[in-house]
Amino acid sequence: MPSPMALKKERSPAANTSPARPKLLLDWYDRHRRRLPWRAAPGETADPYRVWLSEIMLQQTTVKAVGPYFEKFVARWPDVTALGRASLDDVLRMWAGLGYYSRARNLYACAVAVARDHGGEFPDTEEGLRALPGIGPYTAAAIAAIAFDRRTMPVDGNIERVVSRLFAVEEELPQAKPLIRQLAATLLADSRAGDSAQALMDLGASICTPKKPACSLCPLNEDCAARAQATQETFPRKAPKKSGTLxxxxxxxxxxxxxxxxxxxxxxxxxxxxxxxxxxxxxxxxxxxxxxxxxxxxxxxxxxxxxxxxxxxxxxxxxxxxxxxxxxxxxxxxxxxxxxxxxxxxxxxxxxxxxxxxxxxxxxxx
DNA sequence: GAGCCGTGGCC
DNA sequence: TGGCCAAGGCT
Missing domain, CATH: 3.90.79.10 (Nucleoside Triphosphate Pyrophosphohydrolase)
Known part of the structure; x- marks a missing residue:
């Protein structure tokens, strides 16, 4: 007799990986991409420093909150070498109010490492990026794809939501991460990996939102498994989290x-x-x-x-x-x-x- | 793996 | 109003 977990996995229509999706996604992105301070113009090469800085600031933080901080940082420290020459105290002062302050310490440590160990140039592979402080699996993949056009799909909370709905992933987070990562990779176009990733993020931010997703505007609505069941808002599945003691x-x-x-x-x-x-x-x-x-x-x-x-x-x-x-x-x-x-x-x-x-x-x- | 680590905005 | 959520990483 199969275990309940196996049953759940079998029920996820993981086989439905339509090859048309990557193109649908990129076409939508070309029409609806958000204009953000750290984003290169269409066809232009992204600056790894700006991509990295924005990705660190955006960890668990909204685009709106990051905007002014990003502008302050690039105005004062236009490249990674300049940031590496700053003092940790200056960096912490500039970061004050953004939250998760270990990010600021790791940001500074990373800048120092890039300046000292890599001649002021960011590594252009996931593995190389992953070795730097403050850069985990998501951020390494995001920088590799967006700044260096590596064919990899970063998976953040946004993409977890989009993918878990598209494939109606029944397994709960965080256990479902490997499956979701695998399914997310099927949405990667043959080229323009960074745009594939940013397309999914923009989709999650503007269409496939946590509450009341605008499915009628979604380029992937035709074969979204959750929408077919009218259960969009119930994904991703996750156990309720307990609040701390006062x-x-x-x-x-x-x-x-x-x-x-x-x-x-x-x-x-x-x-x-x-x-x-x-x-x-x-x-x-x-x-x-x-x-x-x-x-x-x-x-x-x-x-x-x-x-x-x-x-x-x-x-x-x-x-x-x-x-x-x-x-x-x-x-x-x-x-x-x-x-x-x-x-x-x-x-x-x-x-x-x-x-x-x-x-x-x-x-x-x- | 699960707990730790900020803040603001949303309904 | 309180719980949830946001482009996660570290230990």
């Missing part, structure tokens, strides 16, 4: 005239290397009293005042609730070991993650 903590905002007391977080882990105001640990089930006890000790400090309300923030794997305390320090008060004073006016130049912007805004509010 953590609580306290943040301490100390003013010395027009200056604010800050410190730098440890290199690794959550918000690694970013700037923060001093605070307690962030723990599940911690009460305000315990958190308050972790306030920094300074001489000449006025009484702590608790701000009304809390600052809430939701990270990928847990929600956070911070109570905010404020105090004033006398002029010339020394910053404790590992901390420093920064002028409020120059706060915008700090590598401040958004949760800290919220805390400071809450503390300074009126």
């Amino acid at each position: 953590r609580r903590g306290a943040a301490f905002v100390v003013m010395r005239g027009d200056e604010l007391l800050v410190r730098t977080r440890p290199e690794k882990g959550l918000l690694g290397g970013m700037t923060e105001v001093p605070g307690s640990d962030w723990l599940a089930g911690q009460d305000d009293k315990v958190a308050k006890e972790q306030a920094p000790e300074l001489k000449g400090l006025s009484r702590w005042q608790r701000r009304l309300g809390v600052v809430t923030h939701v990270f990928t794997h847990f929600p956070l609730e911070l109570v905010v305390y404020t105090a004033r320090a006398e002029a010339r008060t020394r910053a404790p070991e590992g901390m420093r004073w920064v002028a409020i006016a120059t706060l915008a130049d700090e590598a401040l993650p958004n949760v800290m912007r919220k805390v400071i805004a809450h503390a300074l509010d009126r």
Whole structure:
């Protein structure tokens, strides 16, 4: 008796790999491609540096959010060698607000490696790219296809959705990844691999959307297995994910005239290397009293005042609730070991993650 | 392999 | 409003 898994696989019409699809896709792309700052004009060669930079920024991040950051980066660092000569701190400051800060560290490490080990030229193979920091299987394939015309199909969340619908893949993610990768490769045209990939991404972004896909406008709607069953929105199949447990903590905002007391977080882990105001640990089930006890000790400090309300923030794997305390320090008060004073006016130049912007805004509010 | 790692926008 | 989602990688 066959296992349930085998039954599911048999039911996926993987054999339906119409050879007409790659051309349908490219024809659609030629008519409807999005114009994006990092994209080469039709027929022009893509700049590997811009492709790489955009791919790193676009990891788990929307096109809209990336736009201004991409422009800032290329204006300041026009090529990978220039970026490699920058300082990590400058890169983190420019990245502040985009999230997933280990990407910024790997971006910088990658630029240094390309400048030092590859003469300022990106490797032109998936394998070579894959060896660089911050470049995983998806990004390596994307750069290889888009910048170097290698015949490979990168598979991101967008393409997973399109493909799982097109073939009505019943297997759940992430187990279905190998099957989806295999099916996605059948959509590759004989040439213009990069355009095949970007066509699928554009299709996923504008037509084959997570909610209410516009199937009537889709160039592949004729033989989409999910549409034939009217089950488009149920793909891709995936197990529901559990939300994290609420953590609580306290943040301490100390003013010395027009200056604010800050410190730098440890290199690794959550918000690694970013700037923060001093605070307690962030723990599940911690009460305000315990958190308050972790306030920094300074001489000449006025009484702590608790701000009304809390600052809430939701990270990928847990929600956070911070109570905010404020105090004033006398002029010339020394910053404790590992901390420093920064002028409020120059706060915008700090590598401040958004949760800290919220805390400071809450503390300074009126 | 599964958990960790930000943020903003959407309905 | 809260859960989901976005051109994933690292450990």
